[in-house]
Amino acid sequence: MAEHIHDCIVVGAGPAGSAAALQLARDGLDVVILERGNRPGEKNVMSGVLFTDKLRTLIPDFHERAPLQRAIIGYEGYILGEDELLRLPALRRYREDVHPPHLFTVFRSQFDAWFAQEAVDAGAELFTATLVEDLLWQNGRVAGVRTARGDLRARVVIGADGVNSTVAEKSGLRAPPSPDEVSLIVREILDLPAEQIEDRFTLRPGEGVITLFTGTVSGPTGYQGSFYTEMYTNRDSVSMTTEVPIDVLLACGVPAYDVLAARERHPHIARLIRGATLREYQAHLIPWGGVPDLGCLYGDGVLLAGDAGKFTNTYGVGSWPSMSSGTAAARAVKYACEKGDFSRDALAVYLELLDEEEMVEMQREAREEWADERRQREIVAQRPEHLFRIARRYYRDRVSEEKHPYSLWGEAYHSLVKPVAPWYIRWPLELIAWIDTLRWRRQRDSASTVRQAANEEGR
Numbered sequence: 001m002a003e004h005i006h007d008c009i010v011v012g013a014g015p016a017g018s019a020a021a022l023q024l025a026r027d028g029l030d031v032v033i034l035e036r037g038n039r040p041g042e043k044n045v046m047s048g049v050l051f052t053d054k055l056r057t058l059i060p061d062f063h064e065r066a067p068l069q070r071a072i073i074g075y076e077g078y079i080l081g082e083d084e085l086l087r088l089p090a091l092r093r094y095r096e097d098v099h100p101p102h103l104f105t106v107f108r109s110q111f112d113a114w115f116a117q118e119a120v121d122a123g124a125e126l127f128t129a130t131l132v133e134d135l136l137w138q139n140g141r142v143a144g145v146r147t148a149r150g151d152l153r154a155r156v157v158i159g160a161d162g163v164n165s166t167v168a169e170k171s172g173l174r175a176p177p178s179p180d181e182v183s184l185i186v187r188e189i190l191d192l193p194a195e196q197i198e199d200r201f202t203l204r205p206g207e208g209v210i211t212l213f214t215g216t217v218s219g220p221t222g223y224q225g226s227f228y229t230e231m232y233t234n235r236d237s238v239s240m241t242t243e244v245p246i247d248v249l250l251a252c253g254v255p256a257y258d259v260l261a262a263r264e265r266h267p268h269i270a271r272l273i274r275g276a277t278l279r280e281y282q283a284h285l286i287p288w289g290g291v292p293d294l295g296c297l298y299g300d301g302v303l304l305a306g307d308a309g310k311f312t313n314t315y316g317v318g319s320w321p322s323m324s325s326g327t328a329a330a331r332a333v334k335y336a337c338e339k340g341d342f343s344r345d346a347l348a349v350y351l352e353l354l355d356e357e358e359m360v361e362m363q364r365e366a367r368e369e370w371a372d373e374r375r376q377r378e379i380v381a382q383r384p385e386h387l388f389r390i391a392r393r394y395y396r397d398r399v400s401e402e403k404h405p406y407s408l409w410g411e412a413y414h415s416l417v418k419p420v421a422p423w424y425i426r427w428p429l430e431l432i433a434w435i436d437t438l439r440w441r442r443q444r445d446s447a448s449t450v451r452q453a454a455n456e457e458g459r
């Protein structure tokens, strides 16, 4: 292995690494992928929905060849109480003219193996069961990698080795993410016959849906934080994940698998997965909040792509940003090879190429969303009880209207909007809530006068 100098070593055969290797091989460069798993995908976890935005530009006929499960036709959202559930407005699209569909559920163990093979078929070399342990340096720049099987040299190394990236750490490009920038996701794959999935989720064969539940988790410390549980329909199984930010888990003192087990017992979820059998149990970290500093994505002889660089979109989706950043990294390597310059200055072209992939703006938005998300998490953690009270009042609790200080809209404003909204949103809404409450009080008082008069007449 030792003496040959490759144009590029890609560390990791996930979506970022395989996209990079595919692009490099198509551009005629000498590229090697190193993957620690016995086969690509073996170590990889995703809730299960593949965003095909970039994939369709790389492999336009992917939908005819890739191992896909179901095409997603809608999202459904719920807020979970202990034994209650609040359904949020949801949209399902049954149109069949979006072809190929935009989102698919996949198993990463199958998809990653297929995608890496596309890169190999294009001319990349793949070494599996090869753990990269360190980087090789020459004259202050990265010049290759050290693996348990030997050293390997290259003009540029692309770190596409996921959230706990060895390349990021050893190159000194980025520090490990802080606890509020990563969540722990635990995931179960539950076998359920296709007909039962279609029946329970109102689907036709081949159609899938994502169901998102949010609620609060509290533990022995008394701290309350929010969690998300998601359900994804596969062909003949359902994937169920629970995600809790690491800082929330630490503050609550509850292990994530307990949170998942508690969600499974919720009456609504229990009905959806009744009779299902556990096939697999997984856990993985997911990064949040986009790339904090774009300058940390490239150095002398080294680039970071995908989760290794912390690429996500505003919803924490990583499959498509990782493929886009992988492709941009490959194009940066091609540029450097043509120039014969592998310095940080030359590789800075990566930023322009990321911009062409619309990744720079996406990272800025993801960063902003992450700051907002922290506030939303607090709102979810503090206010589900208000939401349930409003919902109960809206649906059936009309008889006890006297007990409430505000109209329904007044209560929604005071418990949900007022504590969090900035003044320019608060003031007009406060006026509307006040007028609505006055109108409601007048109606309530006149109704009670009529009731009193009727009672007296009756006596």
Ligand SMILES: Cc1cc2nc3c(=O)[nH]c(=O)nc-3n(C[C@H](O)[C@H](O)[C@H](O)COP(=O)(O)OP(=O)(O)OC[C@H]3O[C@@H](n4cnc5c(N)ncnc54)[C@H](O)[C@@H]3O)c2cc1C
Residues within 6 Å of the ligand: 011, 012, 013, 014, 015, 016, 017, 034, 035, 036, 037, 040, 041, 043, 044, 045, 046, 047, 048, 049, 050, 051, 130, 131, 132, 133, 160, 161, 162, 163, 165, 166, 185, 186, 187, 241, 284, 285, 286, 305, 306, 307, 308, 316, 317, 318, 319, 320, 322
């Ligand atoms: C539980 C979970 C659910 C998710 N759900 C979704 C979803 O529904 N939709 C979505 O779009 N995104 C989702 N994501 C995010 C998405 O999975 C990631 O953003 C995406 O996989 C990142 O791709 P990547 O190639 O950068 O890294 P990875 O997919 O992590 O791939 C990294 C690869 O590098 C290999 N590797 C690591 N270290 C080394 C080493 N030292 N030497 C050699 N090889 C190494 C690994 O084995 C792996 O194959 C989810 C993430 C998690 C954890």
